[in-house]
Amino acid sequence: MSRVRLIAIDIDGTLLDSNFQVSERNLATLRRANSLGVEIVLATGRRHTFALPVAQALGFDLALISSNGAVTRTSQGELFHSDPLPLAAARELVAHMTDFRRNMVITFDGDAEGCLLLETLEELNESIQRWLQKNQPYLRFVQPIEEGLTRDPIQAMFCGTIERMAVAQKHLKSNRGLLTRITALKTEYKERDLCMLDILNSGCTKGAALRRWAEAKGIPAEQVMAIGDNYNDIEMLEFAGFPYIMGNATEELRERGYNTTLANNENGVAMAIDAVLEEME
Numbered sequence: 001m002s003r004v005r006l007i008a009i010d011i012d013g014t015l016l017d018s019n020f021q022v023s024e025r026n027l028a029t030l031r032r033a034n035s036l037g038v039e040i041v042l043a044t045g046r047r048h049t050f051a052l053p054v055a056q057a058l059g060f061d062l063a064l065i066s067s068n069g070a071v072t073r074t075s076q077g078e079l080f081h082s083d084p085l086p087l088a089a090a091r092e093l094v095a096h097m098t099d100f101r102r103n104m105v106i107t108f109d110g111d112a113e114g115c116l117l118l119e120t121l122e123e124l125n126e127s128i129q130r131w132l133q134k135n136q137p138y139l140r141f142v143q144p145i146e147e148g149l150t151r152d153p154i155q156a157m158f159c160g161t162i163e164r165m166a167v168a169q170k171h172l173k174s175n176r177g178l179l180t181r182i183t184a185l186k187t188e189y190k191e192r193d194l195c196m197l198d199i200l201n202s203g204c205t206k207g208a209a210l211r212r213w214a215e216a217k218g219i220p221a222e223q224v225m226a227i228g229d230n231y232n233d234i235e236m237l238e239f240a241g242f243p244y245i246m247g248n249a250t251e252e253l254r255e256r257g258y259n260t261t262l263a264n265n266e267n268g269v270a271m272a273i274d275a276v277l278e279e280m281e
Helices: 011-015 024-035 048-057 087-096 098-103 129-134 162-173 206-217 231-239 268-280
Strands: 006-009 039-043 063-066 071-074 079-082 104-107 116-118 139-141 155-160 182-189 194-201 224-228 242-245
Touching: 006 011, 006 206, 006 268, 011 039, 011 048, 011 224, 011 268, 024 039, 024 268, 039 048, 039 206, 048 063, 063 206, 071 206, 079 206, 087 098, 087 155, 098 104, 098 155, 098 162, 155 162, 162 182, 162 194, 182 231, 206 224, 206 231, 224 231, 224 268, 231 242
Parallel strands: 006 039, 006 224, 039 063, 116 139, 224 242
Antiparallel strands: 063 071, 071 079, 104 116, 104 155, 155 194, 182 194
16 A cells, blocks of 8 residues: 555544544554654634634644635744635625624634624624634624625634524535635534635635645655545545545535544544554564
8 A cells, every 4th residue: 555644634524533632542653653753734614713722732733724625834933835715705795795794704814813804793603602602702783795805815603503504505506606716615513513615715625725735745645644524524534545534424424435433533634644653564
């Protein structure tokens, strides 16, 4: 088998357990892989600042693909690539999705105060309360939200119940012209009745960002391993020569024939990587 030289790992529902912690076994396995010269990349829907503590907890330098592929930075903060959502497309999105603006958060790159733009917390508070608490210093409230849209954002997010977001996704698809200018990625957690619909620039995905990073490092797809659990991981899994999904992965991913490891509460990341490392040694 080809030697794995790069491992890309999703964070929530994959590397982190249900208590949002990296287990000791996962940590030990990742450090072992790093010591063997395998490059580790974290690929997440989180924005860079919110994902950085997870990266830093691993104890070694790595690349961090954040906002579902819109930004790639090292854990030291060096920018490799940014793929923002064009301002014109963001404004058209807000106008078309006006019935869902109370479910909307618009993200700008960076960690300055006000980089998360929204109108209200009323519908978001129940859905993503923990996220809101962690990101409280970065929130900026503007009504209407269009008045705060003065430059290209990194992404827009709609968040709510699975039923509410299904309606939002159907309405989004009714604007065929807009769909040619954006990418819409879904992340869903049935046990929490939570769905997030992320809107990014056309062609922007974790998979596209991972391909870009691997090519820059001279690593072919057949030497890349990817581990994920949700819809927004599909492009990354399709790119990698060694795609693995978690035991807690969504039904659609299970139907695609990927290799399956244990769940995130059962050290599934460590199990998958250990199997690959044993083949290499």
